[in-house]
Amino acid sequence: MKVMVAVKRVVDYAVKIRVKPDKSGVETGNVKMSMNPFCEIALEEALRLREAGAAGEVIAVSVGPAQCADTLRTALAMGADRAVHVDSGTVPVLPLSVAKILKALVHVERPGLLILGKQAIDDDCNQTGQMVAGLLRWAQGTFASKVVLDKESQTATVEREVDGGIETISLDLPAVITTDLRLNQPRYATLPNIMKAKSKVIKKVTPAELNVEIKPDLEIIQVTEPPKRKAGAIVSSVDELIEKLKNEAPVPDYSAAEAAPDRLQELLAFDATKSGVKGLADAGITKLPRIFVHSPDDLPSPPSLAGLKVPVIDLRGVADDARRRREAVEQIRDASSSWGLFQLVNHGVPPQILEGMMQGSRRFHELPKEVKAKLYSRDLKQNVKYVCNYDLFLSGAANWRDTLSCNFSTTLNPQDIPDVCRDEILAYGKHMLDLAESVYELLSEALGLSPSHLKSINLSKGHFMSAHYYPPCPEPELTLGTSKHCDPSFLTLLIEDELGGLQVRHEGHWVDVSPVPGAVVVNIGDLLQIISNGKFKSVEHRVLANRLGPRLSVAMFFVGVREGNYLYGPIKEILSENVAPKYREILLEEYFQVFASRGLGTESILSHFTL
Template sequence: MAAATTDVNPNYDRVKDIREFDETKQGVKGLRDSGLASIPKIFIHPPEVLSTLKPPSQTNTANIPVIDLQNINSQTHRPEIVKKIKEAAKEWGFFQVINHGIPISVMEETIQAVKSFHEQPDEVKAKYYDPDRTPSKSRGVLYTSNNDMHRAKAATWHDYLQLLMAPEEIAVNVENIPGIVRKEAVAWDGCATKLADDVMELLCEGIGLESSRFKELSCSGQRYLVGTYYPPCPQPDLTLGLAPHSDPGTITVLISNQISGLQIKHGEEWVDVKPLPGAVIINIADLLQIISNDEFNSVGHRVRANCCEEPRISVVEFFLLSKWKEYGTFGPLPELVSAEKPALYRQFTEDDYFSNMYVKGLEFKSLVEKFKLQKS
């Protein structure tokens, strides 16, 4: 595979390099384990991206809001929690929750199980590897590197395991989940879903909706559990762990092993997210921004390439709509549209939604921009 270089070569065959990379079925971890001192060319990002990678000591140290859910069921304290979550979802699009009710042991065991999956021998993981990165072909289990490898201009330094957990009619059969992560994935899916539903109730109340409105719309009806492995990178100044993007679903729930790397775009700056021990990170995704008619904000985020000696592990649960056939179309909720605040987005179908995915590399708010109504 081509050695790292920033020179522009008109004869460079990127497709060939990707094919050779995929044929190993070893992912980015395999490159790291080979002892290479420089990263392959397919991972090198253009100067305009690399110029935004300030040294860690110079990045913005402001942190995302931290919200205590200890008294979520208290009539006295709940209104204040609702207010804080609404403000965080609008201004930052990201926040951390503490005292969320999920046992620390479940979080730690889930992270360790994901780490163990990725650190199995290559021949064990290889049977799950899909070079096409096509969820419909994966039977609910997909292991690969970079879901946009064939579409993005540059690859990023991570591998991932993806499990389709719901809805039931298309979800992975539990027995088909790799044994090394099976029990932990099922347990985490239950905990993450309960937390997501709790948070969405608070979000509903914050904008004057019935607390169950997002649940009724199936905002947590489709769920993908993704366990990502970010190996140490020999040249972290030339690539990223994950490219800048916003999530296309409704809400996202994330835990990690406390190794930093996640950054969010706040205003014009990239802000480092400092994970608190025992906290869970929540972020608003594109569909919830659209459905809420901009009451909430889906923001761009990325992951820096790992410059630590230990791998960074994240476990992310993505929540999406599932009742497409029942509702036909989605868009800003009628309750949130008025003469003073007209609909900012058009109605869209399931085909509209999915035709915008899996056709490009990771992007900022491509769904939001696609469905936004033009001002007259």
């Protein structure tokens, strides 16, 4: 059974829309265009149906000017088998005309299923899917959040959200389905597929060849900018911000299911202070500002499992005692495959280096706010910066944490590191790199490889540090220090003070990672799970907020080399006829683009890269 998918070329959702000076429409010249996000979901669902054996050929169709070919090549790179471009030239095509064109193409291609996004983000107003279903006299399932095809009975079962619950409907094929955001997470096209798509032939037809008249029935008289929002103001001090948050931003009642209309203004005002959460704590707030209040579903519900303990592995003697090394390798193999997190003691990093790093971090975070503000930045290319919540404008709720970060790249100028912690950071970075290389040797052996294998593919290159500071929180039961997440790294090495608060997800329960004096916590990251073909486990972890504090921790993330075209995928030496790869090969830049588009507290992104 063929599946036809309609894809539309629109102004990229991240672009600020500008109206033309003559108010005749929206400016599209020199503006980034992309596939409509809902169309991406429709295409992804068609590809998944094909991969599951429920459907056959996937045909992508786009209606519009010549530039629509770029959108169709994106569809081909994602996995579509064929592409058809209906070239409308410069004539505007309204939803009814698109529906008529799709009806004509259906008679040519004879698909058993037509899938569209529920709407385009520009001007179709959620009409096209319903119109084409009416013209074809086909059954329709709109706003699908789940689709199941039954080839034997030639039916489609569609789940969709309605007021008060979930509605399930059964459709006789052929049918039209429109997709909701909840249906799936679209894949990213791989570099090899992008290159292949450039040479594929796109079939081109015109509306006239399909006997469709596209002359618009409507005339656009004028397009205007939406009125400027008057709410919101830049505050001049932390004290003024605190006063506004206290009096104008009470903690929301989640039972009312009412969105805070001025949340963005509150985030902007908070960010503009450049004082972080420490500025709020220093101001003596007693109520948590609502931008930090998490949904009850995300907050800890005690008790967590108290009986389980995170593995603690002793590295004493592993360098020169073969028996001890075998024991350590076995322990690391077990911990990496079942827990994804463990603690190392007798690891060789001098205690004064660890303590010095913690004290240096504390000295920086407790500098006057005016001094720290000079380093406050959200510029990802800045090697040394201070920030509160890198995902402040992405996440559903902010975390109670400030961070000093340092990227140990080839362009790092040591003089950019604040002098109150410069020596400590440089020394810590050197010792953590040495420890990471030792851990990589043990992990290599745990995979049955030579000790140098993981180092040989540059996993210890490309590392950055995050020194976190968690001030005392007035209402820790309403927020988190760090939301649940898996690490965007191959390996993460972390030290923490005695206050605790780190938790790891194990067998469906949150388990406390009790601080061990002098220990280094090791996290398996997403990227190591990919190249180990799932033998090692990237695990969710989080940090609880606390009335006590401050809590200090310093994480070193080893992320490999992002530049160039090196592809990372399951290590070939651990694959066989009986062990197939679970993940596709990816560029690191592809992984980090997906990660950067999501805030903490969201689900793992590894499903983007599974085969």
